[in-house]
Structures are given as C-alpha cells and as structure tokens.
Amino acid sequence: MTNIVEACEIYAGVDTHADTHHAAVIDQNGKHLADAQFPTTPAGYAALTAFILIYGNLVRVGIEGTGSYGAGLARHLTALGHQIIEVIRPNRQLRRMNGKSDPVDAYAAAKTALTETKQPTPKSGDGNVEQIRYLFTTRRSAIKARTAAQVQLKSLLVTAPTLLRERFRDVTDAALITGLADFDIRPYPEHQGIVIALRALARRHRYLTAEIHALDQELEPLTEYTNPALRAASGVGPVTAAQLLITAGDNSDRLRSEAAFAALCGASPIPASSGKTNRHRLNRGGDRHANSALHRIALVRMSNEPRTKAYVAKKRAEGKSSKEIIRCLKRAIAREVFTLLTKDVDVPRVDDLRPFRQALGITLQQVAAHFNVWITKISRIERGLTRDDDLAQAYREWLETSAPSS
Structure with missing residues (x-):
C-alpha cells in the first residue's frame, strides 16, 4: 500500500484525454509522490480530487487542455476553490528528450504548476x-x-x-x-x-x-x-463582439493588463529595427481570430469615424505605411477593448431620444439641419446603431432647450 505522507504543500498535474485523466502529485521540492488514472465522469473527478488531497495541502493544479478534454475537470476543481493553471504542451524537442507517456506528461504538468507562477489562468466556461x-x-x-x-x-x-x-x-x-x-x-x-x-x-x-x-x-x-458597452463601441458588431468576448472568456479578470491582452490578440508591436532602420512590425502570433476582429473594427473606423480618419491622415503625413497605420490602430483598439471587457463602463442612454423628439413635434430633417449631419446618422444614433456620445449629448441638450418650459 502507498504510505500516506504528512500534510505538506503539494502540486498536481493532469494529462487529459477523452475517456481518462492521468493525475500526478509532487511535493514542494519536486519529489514524485504518486500518480493514477481516473475516468472522465463526475465520479472520476471526485475520485481524482480525493486522490490528490490525500498527500497534503494542494497549492496549484496544472492541467493540459483546459479548453478541451480538461474543461470538465477544470470546472470541478475551480468550484471546489482550487487554483488551476493552463499547462502549455511542451515542444517536440523536449518530448523527444524525455519521452512521452501519461505519467510523464502528468508529472511534467505538476512540475509546471510548481515552478511556473505566470502560466495563463484557464477560462471558466460557465457563463x-x-x-x-x-x-x-x-x-x-x-x-x-x-x-x-x-x-x-x-x-x-x-x-x-x-x-x-x-x-x-x-x-x-x-x-x-x-x-x-x-x-x-x-x-x-x-x-x-x-x-x-x-x-x-x-x-x-x-x-x-x-x-x-x-x-x-x-x-x-x-x-x-x-457586454453592452462593447457592443456600443464604434465599429463593433455582434460578430466581432462575440469573438472578442470568446478570447477574453467569462472570467475576463484573468487578463493581467492591456499589454497582455494586446499580445493575446497579436496586436502588440514587435521590434523590427536594424542598423539605421528604426521601426516595428505586425505581431503574427496570438489569437488570429481576435486579431481579425480588431482588424475589421479598424477598417470600419477608418471608413466612418472622423477621429480615426484624422489620425490616419496624421500618420500618413508622418510617412507611415498603411500596414503600420493599421498596426497602430489595432493596438489602440485593443487598449480600448480591454477596458470594455474588464471594467463596468456605462453606456449613455439613447433610447429615449426618439420619443422625446416626437413628443416635441420635431422632425429628423430639422435635427439633421441643425447639426449639419445626414438624416441617417441621427436616425442611427436614436436606434442605438451608431455611437457618438458627443453628438448624442448635444442632441439631448438641444431637445431640452427646445422643450416648452412648464
């Protein structure tokens, strides 16, 4: 029989598969304590947890594939209050050197949980x-x-x-x-x-x-x-919002900083300087689907948003190429999106503007003529299809001044 070790700090690793999970336990010195295999069922998750806790006080669990085969186990352990980290599969060179088996991979995951404190936090997947x-x-x-x-x-x-x-x-x-x-x-x-x-x-x-x-x-x-604030942002539709929300996950607090989010989206600048050339290039790493979403937002803003048009004109005057301008825009958009994903941002109310205008007997043509804009822009602001906080606020103030005093 396995000797039960005195209570101490332990770390666990799990190699996940479709039908079975292989768990391994090590102590704070990296000593191998035990490993075992369990089925991927609720009863198996409970047995795996009990097996780990026999050996001491669990500090962290490293799990491979928290977004696929390990999702159920990750949710089970998180619900019990245990800290989970995502273990990145080792590169092929290390696999060739150390060999590969379920126990080897499980102990490697446990070692990662022990030594790597900055591994990504898994998405909770419960919202x-x-x-x-x-x-x-x-x-x-x-x-x-x-x-x-x-x-x-x-x-x-x-x-x-x-x-x-x-x-x-x-x-x-x-x-x-x-x-x-x-x-x-x-x-x-x-x-x-x-x-x-x-x-x-x-x-x-x-x-x-x-x-x-x-x-x-x-x-x-x-x-x-x-996330109503994200949807209300300029150039963000349901498809791009969906992709950015998926990239962040239900537990968006796992994103450490806006720089980390930009790197996650492949929008962080990469130095590409050499000799007398001093420049940055596009980041080709990260989540390419999220990068594509930022790219679409940038293109929409370049076409429709006056502030972005002015920014593009300024960068072109500085000699920036189109790729460099889009890279800068995507980095700025990533910074804005990070705030919208991680903080509660109030969205100015616009659904009362149309009833207010109609109650005063004012037509869309009169509003558009007053602000010197197209009728469709006022209509889209009233319906919440276009966000322009400055114009919406000015529109509201104008309606209030147009209302008869009681």
Whole structure:
C-alpha cells in the first residue's frame, strides 16, 4: 500500500484525454509522490480530487487542455476553490528528450504548476460567453460549409452541358443560387444527374444561409446583454463582439493588463529595427481570430469615424505605411477593448431620444439641419446603431432647450 505522507504543500498535474485523466502529485521540492488514472465522469473527478488531497495541502493544479478534454475537470476543481493553471504542451524537442507517456506528461504538468507562477489562468466556461462560443463556432463552420458549396457549385458549372452553362453565365451569385435551387429538371432528362447535383448544392447553400442568419439573430441580443458597452463601441458588431468576448472568456479578470491582452490578440508591436532602420512590425502570433476582429473594427473606423480618419491622415503625413497605420490602430483598439471587457463602463442612454423628439413635434430633417449631419446618422444614433456620445449629448441638450418650459 502507498504510505500516506504528512500534510505538506503539494502540486498536481493532469494529462487529459477523452475517456481518462492521468493525475500526478509532487511535493514542494519536486519529489514524485504518486500518480493514477481516473475516468472522465463526475465520479472520476471526485475520485481524482480525493486522490490528490490525500498527500497534503494542494497549492496549484496544472492541467493540459483546459479548453478541451480538461474543461470538465477544470470546472470541478475551480468550484471546489482550487487554483488551476493552463499547462502549455511542451515542444517536440523536449518530448523527444524525455519521452512521452501519461505519467510523464502528468508529472511534467505538476512540475509546471510548481515552478511556473505566470502560466495563463484557464477560462471558466460557465457563463454567457460559453454560450456565445458555441453559437459562434457553429456559425463559423456553417460559413465554411456554405463557401465550400458555392465553390464546388461554380466549379461543376464550368464543365456542365452548354445549355446549363450559358443559362447561368452572367447572373449574380444570388441569382445563381436561387435559380439552381428552384430549377426544374424536366426539360433536361438527358442531364438529370447533373441538374440534381447542382440543385442539391444550391439548396445546401440556401439552407446554410438561413442557418447563419438564425445564429446571427441569437448572437445579437446575447452579446449586447453580456457586454453592452462593447457592443456600443464604434465599429463593433455582434460578430466581432462575440469573438472578442470568446478570447477574453467569462472570467475576463484573468487578463493581467492591456499589454497582455494586446499580445493575446497579436496586436502588440514587435521590434523590427536594424542598423539605421528604426521601426516595428505586425505581431503574427496570438489569437488570429481576435486579431481579425480588431482588424475589421479598424477598417470600419477608418471608413466612418472622423477621429480615426484624422489620425490616419496624421500618420500618413508622418510617412507611415498603411500596414503600420493599421498596426497602430489595432493596438489602440485593443487598449480600448480591454477596458470594455474588464471594467463596468456605462453606456449613455439613447433610447429615449426618439420619443422625446416626437413628443416635441420635431422632425429628423430639422435635427439633421441643425447639426449639419445626414438624416441617417441621427436616425442611427436614436436606434442605438451608431455611437457618438458627443453628438448624442448635444442632441439631448438641444431637445431640452427646445422643450416648452412648464
């Protein structure tokens, strides 16, 4: 039988798999105490926890794959109040030197828990962001499948019989999908198989489009409810907000600083100086999906936001290239997004502006003429589709001064 060690500080590591987890325990000196394998069931999680606690006071647990196979165990241990850290899989060179087995990986994870105090904190995966992640992942796969269906459809149409190819030669993509999805095969009995195949691809495309639209309708209110300040930020829509929320996780307090968040998103500048050249380049690491979200926000702001347009003009005058300007913009946006993700930011109320204006009998044309802006901008501000705090505040003050005194 295993001798029970006197209570001391211990560290644990877990190598996770789909059906089993292998746990290992070491003391504060790195001495191997014990290891064992457990099933990935609630009873298995409880048995694994009890096995670790036999050997002393648990300080930290290092778990591989807290976002996949280890998610359930991580939630179980977190609920019990234990500190969890994410263990990054060792590089291939170390694996070749030390060998690989479940006990070896588990002890390596325990050693990481002992020596590495700045490992990333796992996402909790127990709130609205986890629901957003499921919807967003499904949406992404639907978009990929729809794109694949459209590419395959056009490829097959290139070698289709002349009558079919000529009929759909100069139509738009939308007309092509609609026309083939509702295509009547009876006039083409000699090409029945080809027509059926093309029609099936078009119908698949149409079905996936409807699925994507339905998922977007679920994402929009959920992202707005989860973080209204992020959704209200300029250039941030439901899709970009969903990606940024997923990157941060439900427990956004795990993000140590805005610089760490920028590095996580691959938006931190990387020195690229040499000799007389003094410059920075884009960071090609980090979460590329989050980086893509920041890139889309930057492009939207470059097109529509006066403040960003002025900033771009200033940087161009300084001799910055477009890539360098976008890199600077993404870094600034990452700083803003970090604040919106980690702090409670009040969103100015705008839903009462339209009823207030209508009660005073003032038209949109009058408001737009007074502020010298387009009517659509005032309408979008009233509906919360565009955020311009300065204009909204000035609009409110103007309405208040226009109201008859009681």
